[in-house]
Amino acid sequence: MHGWIILDKPLGLGSTQGVSAVKRALRTAGFDASKRGIKVGHGGTLDPLATGVLPIAIGEATKLAGRMLDSDKVYDFTIAFGAQTDTLDLEGKVIAESDLRPTLAQVDAVLPRFTGSIEQVPPAYSALKVDGARAYDLARAGEDLVLAGRRVTVFELKPSPARGGGPAKLVEGVHHERSAGGAPPPPFAEGANDPQHRVDHAPHGQGSSGGRSDPMLRAGEELDRITLTAHVSKGTYIRSLARDIALALGTVGHVTMLRRTKAGPFTLSHAISLDKLAELGIARGLEQILLPLRAGLDDIPALPLSPDQAGLLRQGRVLIG
Structure with a gap:
């Protein structure tokens, strides 16, 4: 066979x-x-x-x-804005927070910056090897890793048809502290391991995120999360991409959903x-x-x-x- x-x-x-x-x-x-x-x-x-x-x-x-x-691969992924974890997924602990939420228009404006050949810093929580050891093993052991950047290609990056807004409920699943049993399993996700901090912003004048549940988003409406579709070259870390998009928008974020829709x-x-x-x-x-x-x-x-x-x-x- x-x-x-x-x-x-x-x-x-x-x-x-x-x-x-x-x-x-x-x-x-x-x-x-x-x-x-x-x-x-x-x-x-x-x-x-x-x-x-x-x-x-x-x-x-x-x-x-x-x-x-x-x-090449194609992925759908959801970024939840307002919290960054050390793994950049729901399994990690929060290392940065922000009250700022971007609008759909701001997201649309920033995406072209992440299309084409881009420099990307791989996550510490990844399967890359550092001196013969897996990076995620070193990160889980408490080592502060900053991996060297490398070139990857993002052929296309756009909001998914179901690009979502809604209340900030997805971030509720983030672990603010690791369990007593130790670190989470090696994640599929990437993470930017900056020192723990909080990103503070002036009030944005739109009230809290609660009640933003209309899936038909307006360009000026603030988003708690958004789903994007990315067509990428090999070696591209989607969670690094999500991290960098959130930072470019003046906030922080982590990935709450990742689905590969095409491989070769x-x-x-x-x-x-x-x-x-x-x-x-x-x-x-x-x-x-x-x-x-x-x-x-x-x-x-x-x-x-x-x-x-x-x-x-x-x-x-x-x-x-």
């Missing part, structure tokens, strides 16, 4: 757990990957608190997994749930959802050849016409 199974990864599941789920389904369907020497791997980590497209490579497709790691040529239209995966494994119907090897190459140009033309090409001949 060779090809791709695309999972719609649920919240809380790690990428390696997604691979394990596919291996279990293969065993159930009579394809024991370990006994048959069939390799199974994923084509790009999607962390536990993110959802969406997770390509799983099976057999010969694992040889293309590296290319999938280098592919694969989209949510190709993806299946874990329940459907298990169901098809039991029914021995995994072939129904197995995409061919070439599906992983659908986003590059291809030239169909006849058998004779292919033979000539292998001999180094020039094909004309």
Whole structure:
């Protein structure tokens, strides 16, 4: 069995757990990957608190997994304004707060600054290695890390159709202190680990955020949160992007939702749930959802050849016409 199974990864599941789920389904369907020497791997980590497209490579497709790691990705993500956490997600503790809320017009005006080739500082809470150790392990141990910036490309950045406003309820889930049990698990998120502080602003004259629940936002209405869509190159940290957007707006923020809608040529239209995966494994119907090897190459140009033309090409001949 060779090809791709695309999972719609649920919240809380790690990428390696997604691979394990596919291996279990293969065993159930009579394809024991370990006994048959069939390799199974994923084509790009999607962390536990993110959802969406997770390509799983099976057999010969694992040889293309590296290319999938280098592919562009598309994400939907929600920024909650007013609080920044050390992980820049809901799992971290608050390290900065602000009363300032941007308007939709201000968000629209600042987004072009984050489009194209940009310099981005990776988060301390990330899987990057520092002197052989994972950055998130060092950050959890209390080390103050500031990683070197690097160039990434944001091909497109725009408000999502469901871009949301509403009362500031999402920030209620932020941990102001870590539990007595210690640090949170390695996050899928990025964080800007500035020293703990509070950003104070003069009153903005619009009253509290409560009651701003109309989803049809006006340009001058203040936002507690907004959902954006980003088409990005490999190596782009969405939570670093969210952090920098909030700072450019004169406030702070963290990500409360992250969903990958596209990875290379694969989209949510190709993806299946874990329940459907298990169901098809039991029914021995995994072939129904197995995409061919070439599906992983659908986003590059291809030239169909006849058998004779292919033979000539292998001999180094020039094909004309």
